[in-house]
Amino acid sequence: MEAEPLISAHRFRAILTVRLRQSYRTIEASYGDTYHPEHACIAARSVINSLNAHHDACPVPVISSTVLFVLLFDGCSRGNPGPGGSGSVLLQVDPHTGTGRPLWLASMAYGDNRTTNNMAEYRGLLHGLLRAKKTGLQHIHVVGDSKMIINQMQGRRSPLAAKLTRLYCHCRITADQCAVQSWTHHYRTHNKTAAALANLAMDSKVSRQISATGQDFPTGCWDGALRNVPHDLS
Numbered sequence: 001m002e003a004e005p006l007i008s009a010h011r012f013r014a015i016l017t018v019r020l021r022q023s024y025r026t027i028e029a030s031y032g033d034t035y036h037p038e039h040a041c042i043a044a045r046s047v048i049n050s051l052n053a054h055h056d057a058c059p060v061p062v063i064s065s066t067v068l069f070v071l072l073f074d075g076c077s078r079g080n081p082g083p084g085g086s087g088s089v090l091l092q093v094d095p096h097t098g099t100g101r102p103l104w105l106a107s108m109a110y111g112d113n114r115t116t117n118n119m120a121e122y123r124g125l126l127h128g129l130l131r132a133k134k135t136g137l138q139h140i141h142v143v144g145d146s147k148m149i150i151n152q153m154q155g156r157r158s159p160l161a162a163k164l165t166r167l168y169c170h171c172r173i174t175a176d177q178c179a180v181q182s183w184t185h186h187y188r189t190h191n192k193t194a195a196a197l198a199n200l201a202m203d204s205k206v207s208r209q210i211s212a213t214g215q216d217f218p219t220g221c222w223d224g225a226l227r228n229v230p231h232d233l234s
Contacts, residue, residue: 068093069140070100071128072232074194075120076202083205084115086124087197087225090131090140093233100233104131105222106209109201118159121146122167124198125153127209129174139181145191154183192228200225 070091077084086108093100106127110120125144132140144150152159152168153175159168188195200221201207210222 066094066096068095069103069132069137071125071132071140071142072191072194073121073124073128073142073144074191074198075117075122075124075146076195076198077115077117077120078202079113081114081116083113083202084110084117084120085198085201085203086110086120086127087194087199087201088124088128088131089193089197089225089229090128090135090137091229091233098233100229102212102226102229104135104209104211105197105225106131106207107197107201107221107225108207108209109205111205116163118146118148118161118164119167120198121149122164122171124194125149126167126171126174129171129178129180131209132178133174138179140178141182141184142175142180143184143186143191144194145186145188147185150183150185153180186232190232190234193225193232196225196228 070093072089072091073087075084075086086106088104088106088108089102090104091100092103106124108123108127110123121144125142128142142150142153148159151157153171156172158165204221208221
């Protein structure tokens with residue numbers, strides 16, 4: 001039986017270099033010129049977590065060309081600020097046919113009247129990234145209708161609003177651990193699944209999440225959102 005190819009020392013150094021660079025960029029973007037002794041501890045933990053993160057490059061993985069994993073996210077706030085909700089969807093997509101199968105859905109409610117649209121959007125993204133990390137999904141493609149958030153995540157630029165900085169930092173670190181492959185802005189007309197889940201949470205004031213059992217989701221409150229999946233992938 002042929003042994004699995006081990007990663008070379010040169011490639012190992014390259015991986016560590018990238019992880020360190022990503023960690024320090026995240027910290028720099030999050031804290032800027034401000035400094036507090038607590039930041040040093042946070043920075044150290046961020047670097048350690050990044051270095052210790054699971055990385056499938058040892059041995060180097062082969063990414064299947066027959067399946068993609070896509071994360072859709074959205075968020076909303078009634079009154080902006082006001083109570084809100086977020087929606088997150090993980091899909092397994094066949095790139096040849098353009099068809100997708102939902103793997104996991106989340107509809108999360110936020111009762112805090114200070115919740116803004118951007119806070120809810122970031123939370124929708126974070127829930128999806130954390131789920132991808134928990135289930136070991138790598139090289140996922142992230143799609144959202146918030147051009148601001150997509151640009152900030154892709155360009156590693158921290159939000160100006162202080163209340164979004166911590167959410168951004170958490171998303172950025174988790175995205176690096178999941179080795180996010182692409183960030184794509186999509187118009188709202190093609191993000192209806194996540195939007196429906198966000199509105200469901202905001203209206204019902206109930207948080208829900210569910211994973212697919214076999215090939216299907218149970219019927220009920222999820223029907224309205226799931227109906228939009230083919231349209232979002234078209």
